[in-house]
Amino acid sequence: MEIKEEGTSEEGQHFLPAAQANDPEVIQFTSIQKIPNEPQLEFILACRDLVAPVSDRKLNTVVQISVIHPVEQTLTRYSSTEIVEGTKDPLFLTGVTFPPDYPIYEETRIKLTVYDVKDKSHDTIRTSVLPEHKDPPPEVARSFLGCASFKVGELLKSKEQLLSLSLRTSDGGKVVGTIEVSLVKMGEIEDGDTDHITTDVQGQKCALMYESTAPESLSGKENLPFMNAVLRNPVCKLYRFPTSDNKWMRIREQMSESILSFHIPKELISLHIKEDLCRNQELKELGDLSPHWDNLRKNVLSHCDQMVTMYQDILTELSKETGSSFKSSSSKGEKTLEFVPVNLHLQRMQVHSPHLKDALYDVITVGAPAAHFQGFKNGGLRKLLHRFETERRNTGYQFIYYSPENTAKAKEVLSSINQLQPLIATHADLLLTSASQRSPDSLKSSLKLLSEKTELFVHAFKDQLVRSALLALYTARPGGILKKPPSPNVSTEEKSTQHDTPQLRRQDSIPHHSDYDEEEWDRVWANVGKSLNCIIAKVDKLIERDSHNEEGAGGSSSKDGEADPTLEDSITSHPREDWYEQLHPLILTLKECMGEVVNRAKQSLTFVLLQELAYSLPQCLMLTLRRDIVFSQALAGLVCGFIIKLHTSLHDPGFLQQLHTVGLIVQYEGLLSTYSDEIGMLEDMAVGISDLRKVAFKITEATSNDVLPVLTGRREHYVVEVKLPATVFESLPLQIKEGQLLHVYPVLFNVGINEQQTLAERFGDVSLQESINQENFELVQEYYSIFMEKMPPDYISHFQEQNDLKGLLDNLHQNIQAKKRKNVEIMWLAATICRKLNGIRFTCCKSAKDRTSMSVTLEQCSILRDEHQLHKDFFIRALDCMRREGCRIENVLKNIKCRRYAFNMLQLMAFPKCYRPPEGTYGKADT
């Protein structure tokens, strides 16, 4: 019989060839009845009276679970239990679970093979590097004890949903013990005779009886398809652990990829292309420039065109990856996949514990957003951007220095102009339509909209920057006589730096045209407001006269029955007017005035952008590319985290209120070291995460089957539209339904834990980590203040009763100040604060594979201990179970095709103890 390894092949990822999955003719097997989106089958295992091959040796047992598919009759290795040491009656804490889409039927046969493990450190189970997926030679690590098999249908139909099977030797002859298979329904009472089952902890017994309620849906049924639309290829694991009062809790671990890994980068790159094409066009439309500026513009344009082509090529390549939802750690340096986050997953723990409500704990795990292809020789974004700005500020006479804030402002105004001008034109046309229909009500409402938009338009130019840019452009036109520098709207800080340095000379050399009429712009700009006022006045008059006409026509008369002479006058002097004709010339004037303003402002602000681009080409564009790449990776993770959080908390009114009044905190745990390349990664990551502040979310009602989020905006500000099904959308607070923007507050705390960090602490520099932690602590505090201020008092008083956030914040602050080596307490506290504040949790290292796996499993077990009374003697065993057989070892396998954490002994010695994986799960791996 052919043996396959689950999860290493394409088949492992998709479970069934598509043709078979869709063809009812081929599949004639009995499906397992199940709750939608819940695992199809879950069971736990225990052995009894195992016979040791050598009588004086204590058994260390492990069960390997394999599936015999009824179609192909092939044996697929599916999962394993943990190793239970020193007992002939092992009870396994690691169970077996088959996710919703797994091709399993009542006819499917499950084979259970029991091994005796001789040497744990060599028992690297199911290492896929072995050819033909053969077992490691038994003498090396484990020896076969016995096996048994059953059909899924037999288990489902069995009395008490429990099978007790004899374990036999390979020739099928000798019975070497019994294996018990108990069907599990998460959240349901588990029956069974427990007397014989002991844990491996001396003398301890755990009753298998649950005192629990029926399963409660943790996320609404209606929105499940929406959430599942972004998740792919779930891996599920099941455990049972004892509580401190000797009851059992059940834990389901789930890890899923997200289609957003590719969807968001594609959306974002399309927006970059649109934004850059528009900017290039505006540069072309700058008009005549003097030879110096014209040459500069030509140079900039040729580079910018090349960049657009590059983005287009990347988009084409990414578009070929239809349906992809995972970029492996080994692809992190691939140029065409640079915008895609590394190894992005939702890591979920679902807990069902006695007496407590079922609970979900999510962490998004992802490789630190970083530009791996560009590399880290010169550092990462934090350093590169700082260096770039300093150098730009101090360069010679060729450019006018605009601060990053001013450059951003120029982009913002340009974007407002591009949005508002067509909007105003549309509202103006609607006003004329209302006029031609002679409808006072619709005339009034059209005017209201027109006024609002025109006021926004006028307001957009209320900035000194526009004036200085106009002047700068004027002097750059051919024939400009250059005397005095146009000074951009510099902040006091900038002014002082410039005065302290040779900037004075440089500024002095920048030209000014003596003929420049500084007030001309004011006149042109004010004309827009004036022409709007004329329209308002005219509309008022028309409506007023019309109402008088109506009254007149209706036989208006004074109380005593005599006609009102003034009204009669007005009726006779203003016969029924053509409103359209009255308004048309005024609208034309408004459009003309607006056109004039747009023309001037667009050109001058584009000239500001030219200054930024002209400096240090092509490095400046490469820096933008780097920032775009890092941001794209960070954004894909954020959108995934936001959608998951939204779907799991939709039924919590407090959460919804927090969402629209405060916004959500998004906490990133970084495990990067501040040594060598990882310094650059951390510098990239810090900027990428802080750039996420430019993102806001908006929730809309889904109107089609396309439920993927939609991205709009430009580099300074993005809006992510998240769609919800109509029924769910209807139940949201009004503010959210009305499209209010929902904000996020990203924060990053980093603590390096590996051997590189030891070097950094002994011989290097940890200041980057220290300043990141300090800066981000201030951000958390700021968020907390807004939270306390904006949430309703009754919510806050209940919240304060439940949580000592103030104490946690103080503790975090003290830990940050303490400057202790590898102070992992910082990460634990930050994570706890985030969870208590209903935030979104992230964990990242270089690849989100090894260190991240250690950290999320530790976090999961800590939650079980702190929130669900995990028995203290089982903390390490639970941790080892999760690390040895849980979702994260599958993560390693799917990344590097090898079931082994990439740590060597030396590295592990440097790790804080609770971050070290169990024996036999780590070693040299080809990453």
Ligand SMILES: O=P(O)(O)O[C@H]1[C@H](O)[C@@H](O)[C@H](O)[C@H](O)[C@@H]1OP(=O)(O)O
């Ligand atoms: O998932 P990571 O912890 O970033 O993986 C590291 C691992 O920690 C380290 O021990 C090993 O030497 C590799 O550098 C891993 O990174 P890869 O990106 O090469 O998987």
